[in-house]
Each structure stands twice: as C-alpha cells, then as structure tokens.
Amino acid sequence: MQRVGEDGSLLTMPLIEYFGSGSTKVDLRRAPAMPRPPLMVKYLIVFILLIMASTVYADPVMGQKLFNDKKCRLCHRIENPGTVFKPICPGLKAVKKRHSRQWLARWLKDPQAVWTENGADVQDINRRYFEYRGKRPGTRDSFMATVIGKQIVLTDEEISHLIDYLESL
Ligand code: HEC
Numbered sequence: 001m002q003r004v005g006e007d008g009s010l011l012t013m014p015l016i017e018y019f020g021s022g023s024t025k026v027d028l029r030r031a032p033a034m035p036r037p038p039l040m041v042k043y044l045i046v047f048i049l050l051i052m053a054s055t056v057y058a059d060p061v062m063g064q065k066l067f068n069d070k071k072c073r074l075c076h077r078i079e080n081p082g083t084v085f086k087p088i089c090p091g092l093k094a095v096k097k098r099h100s101r102q103w104l105a106r107w108l109k110d111p112q113a114v115w116t117e118n119g120a121d122v123q124d125i126n127r128r129y130f131e132y133r134g135k136r137p138g139t140r141d142s143f144m145a146t147v148i149g150k151q152i153v154l155t156d157e158e159i160s161h162l163i164d165y166l167e168s169l
Helices: 015-020 038-056 060-069 101-109 111-117 117-133 156-167
Strands: 002-004 011-013
Touching: 060 156, 101 111, 101 156, 111 117
Parallel strands: none
Antiparallel strands: 002 011
C-alpha cells in the first residue's frame, strides 16, 4: 500500500507502521539494570591495561641502560655501522634499516632459532663478517646465541626497551 507524502515523495506504509509516527517515550528508570561485572574482573581489566601501557610506553633511555647492564656492549659498539665488527661483533648503528621490530624481538628472544631459519639475514651477517676479516664466507653457528638465552636472559619487557633503544640509533 502506498500514498503520496506532503512533499510529493512516495512513503511506504509498512515502514511508517514499523517505526511509528509519534514519539514514544522510553522510561529509563524502568529499563533493566546492566549486570555488574564482579570486582575480580574489574581488577583484571585494570591490570591488563597497565601491562599494555607499560609495553606501549617502553622508552629508549631504559633500553640504553639495559644495553650496558645486559652486557650487549661487551660485544657490540652502537657507534659502528653493521659492517664493522669491533670489538668482535657487528656494530649496531642504523640497525632498524636492516631489521623490523618483529625480527629484532625474535632475535633477542631466541637468536639460535632465527639463525637456523632466517637464511638470508644470517648469510648477510656472516658475509659481512668474513668480508671484514678478509676471508671467504663460511657457515658457522650464531655467536650471539652462545650467550643470549643462556647467561643473558631477557624478559619481554626488557626486549621491548632494548628495541626502542636500537631503533633510536
Ligand atoms: C657474545 C657476544 C654478544 C653479546 C653479549 C650480544 N651480541 Fe648481539 N650479536 C653478536 C654476534 C656475533 C652477532 C652476529 C650474528 C651471530 O653470529 O650471532 C650479533 C647480532 C646482533 C644483532 C643483529 C645485527 C645485524 O646487523 O644484523 C642485534 C640487533 C644484536 N646482536 C643485538 C644485541 C643486543 C641488544 C644484545 C644485548 C642484550 C646483544 N646483541 C648481545 C654477539 C653478541
């Protein structure tokens, strides 16, 4: 069933019936109360939000301190480009151009696993190392994996701070 509205437009009757023409007042006081979450759940939500905030606001200053405390500096010099292996390992300047945040997180967590599966990058580090030493590229195990995860254990939060620092170089 159709009729022509005052402005000449076609109004479909079923629609008007569905939405109603007048305003119907909804009494909010009589609306059923929302079920309240138990207190434990509220604490849990606050706790999760705090953890998220601490990861998001990880900062390079903390990372710099960790870089010294966690003995990264024994092997790496951050002032050196990655082609300079002094004292014994690649410099870390502009390392973010070479690696994504995700790669760095996995590398710091478990260098041996990344070394084994991430062929291209590993070969690149190896190639640069052997080039620097004036030798032909060879295959060896990850040197960093001999200490990281064994003598030097990093938490996820520490890794996040360290990456913030590495990315600021
Ligand atoms: C025992 C020496 C040693 C220590 C300690 C060490 N590293 Fe390494 N790191 C290496 C070596 C060697 C490599 C090159 C790959 C390999 O052989 O494992 C490397 C590679 C890296 C790379 C990748 C560099 C590139 O250009 O691709 C990053 C990033 C890195 N290390 C960060 C760290 C951080 C952060 C720490 C401290 C938590 C640390 N390393 C501690 C020896 C070390």
